[in-house]
Amino acid sequence: MYRIQTLNNISPLGLDRFPRNLYEVASELSRPDAVMVRSADMHGLDLDDTIKAIGRAGAGVNNIPVDRMSERGVPVFNAPGANANAVKELVLAGLFLAARNIVQAWDYVQKLDDSEPGLKKKVEAGKKQFKGVELPGRTIGVVGLGAIGVKVANTARDLGMNVLGYDPGITVSNAWRLHAGVEQALSVDELLSRSDFVSIHVPLVEATENLIDAKRLRLMRQQAVLLNFSRAEIVDEAAVLEALDADKLSSYVCDFPTMASKNHPKVVSLPHLGASTDEAEDNCAVMVADQIRDYLEVGNVRNSVNFPETIMPPTDGAHRICIVNANVPNMVGQISSTLARHELNIADLINKSRNQIAYTLVDVDTEADEAVLEEIRGIEGVLSVRYLNAVSERSS
Numbered sequence: 001m002y003r004i005q006t007l008n009n010i011s012p013l014g015l016d017r018f019p020r021n022l023y024e025v026a027s028e029l030s031r032p033d034a035v036m037v038r039s040a041d042m043h044g045l046d047l048d049d050t051i052k053a054i055g056r057a058g059a060g061v062n063n064i065p066v067d068r069m070s071e072r073g074v075p076v077f078n079a080p081g082a083n084a085n086a087v088k089e090l091v092l093a094g095l096f097l098a099a100r101n102i103v104q105a106w107d108y109v110q111k112l113d114d115s116e117p118g119l120k121k122k123v124e125a126g127k128k129q130f131k132g133v134e135l136p137g138r139t140i141g142v143v144g145l146g147a148i149g150v151k152v153a154n155t156a157r158d159l160g161m162n163v164l165g166y167d168p169g170i171t172v173s174n175a176w177r178l179h180a181g182v183e184q185a186l187s188v189d190e191l192l193s194r195s196d197f198v199s200i201h202v203p204l205v206e207a208t209e210n211l212i213d214a215k216r217l218r219l220m221r222q223q224a225v226l227l228n229f230s231r232a233e234i235v236d237e238a239a240v241l242e243a244l245d246a247d248k249l250s251s252y253v254c255d256f257p258t259m260a261s262k263n264h265p266k267v268v269s270l271p272h273l274g275a276s277t278d279e280a281e282d283n284c285a286v287m288v289a290d291q292i293r294d295y296l297e298v299g300n301v302r303n304s305v306n307f308p309e310t311i312m313p314p315t316d317g318a319h320r321i322c323i324v325n326a327n328v329p330n331m332v333g334q335i336s337s338t339l340a341r342h343e344l345n346i347a348d349l350i351n352k353s354r355n356q357i358a359y360t361l362v363d364v365d366t367e368a369d370e371a372v373l374e375e376i377r378g379i380e381g382v383l384s385v386r387y388l389n390a391v392s393e394r395s396s
């Protein structure tokens with residue numbers, strides 16, 4: 001039996017991917033083989049050494065100690081693109097909220113408590129405070145053209161906006177998906193200085209912390225709107241509040257409320273709602289559950305943020321050894337000579353690497369005993385070894 005621990009509410013559609021004759025799934029569970037998580041902060045947790053995989057039912061992995069897991073030889077999976085449409089739709093909602101001052105206008109109406117004739121007068125008198133702008137012809141800058149950024153950029157083009165995009169690491173497939181009318185900005189600074197709206201869609205990593213700081217805010221157009229549905233730490237919030245107070249920015253729309261910003265009249269903050277749709281929660285949970293199963297049962301790696309993509313169809317009747325090791329020379333040589341010493345014939349082998357990690361799947365014709373596995377574990381640089389007896393293609 002494999003044991004899956006859930007650290008957040010995960011869509012039942014995803015959890016149902018684990019057949020209960022093979023899996024126990026629970027939030028309170030000791031010695032898990034894998035953990036499924038959404039936004040729970042795992043950095044401070046004492047993570048059991050039985051954990052073989054972590055699945056993030058979402059995109060961002062800043063809540064997971066990825067480096068610590070890599071050192072242990074544990075892959076971290078996420079669900080690329082599975083919640084991108086949900087986030088895009090909320091960003092668009094944010095764009096409209098800001099362009100037409102809808103939240104402030106709504107609030108104004110809520111506070112009108114006069115009798116009917118007085119109300120009408122106040123409605124007409126008050127509305128001039130909330131005059132907005134239309135989107136066609138305005139410029140939006142999209143920082144980060146990944147799964148979400150591309151969708152935001154393309155929809156903004158469809159709305160008639162001029163779109164500037166900045167992403168030095170854009171993938172070929174995302175470049176193919178991008179509307180031909182999206183103009184490439186050569187730097188964040190250029191994008192900020194040319195945009196009426198700026199939407200941030202980068203992961204939170206060391207290089208993106210405070211990406212939008214006081215200096216960069218000064219480059220922005222007068223009365224620009226900043227949207228942040230990525231992570232709070234990517235924006236220097238104190239500097240944003242100053243820019244709002246100085247009338248430099250007209251609005252900050254974000255998915256990350258803080259005590260300092262949540263009641264500011266020019267801040268619209270939502271409770272980390274970007275991925276909270278039925279569809280996104282189902283998509284993420286199903287994708288990640290399937291990836292965890294494929295890793296636990298077959299050894300394959302799909303959509304990991306720290307491991308190389310490694311897929312090898314199981315050899316009929318073979319036994320599989322899954323080895324995670326440091327990405328240094330002569331590891332495969334040492335592994336195969338150990339197998340040879342134990343008279344194990346290799347039916348198939350794949351070796352992939354990514355940064356400091358290398359991953360090897362070896363199918364052997366006959367059963368491997370504990371002695372050979374221990375010997376492989378003893379090779380310097382080997383981080384983890386798993387043995388899948390009579391491996392077969394995962395049943396769906």
Ligand SMILES: NC(=O)C1=CN([C@@H]2O[C@H](COP(=O)(O)OP(=O)(O)OC[C@H]3O[C@@H](n4cnc5c(N)ncnc54)[C@H](O)[C@@H]3O)[C@@H](O)[C@H]2O)C=CC1
Nearest residue numbers: 059060144145146147148167169201202203229230274275
């Ligand atoms: N509010 C919410 O509920 C959600 C928030 N997110 C956040 O959005 C982020 C992006 O999500 P996806 O688009 O799905 O990820 P993704 O991995 O598909 O795209 C991220 C893109 O950012 C680019 N990038 C990285 N550093 C950059 C930099 N310094 N400047 C410009 N581009 C840079 C990468 O090259 C990549 O193309 C996630 O990491 C997460 O933090 C994601 C989903 C839901």
Ligand SMILES: O=C(O)CCC(=O)C(=O)O
Nearest residue numbers: 038039058059060275276
């Ligand atoms: O699971 C959630 O609701 C958060 C989604 C998110 O922030 C992400 O996927 O990066």
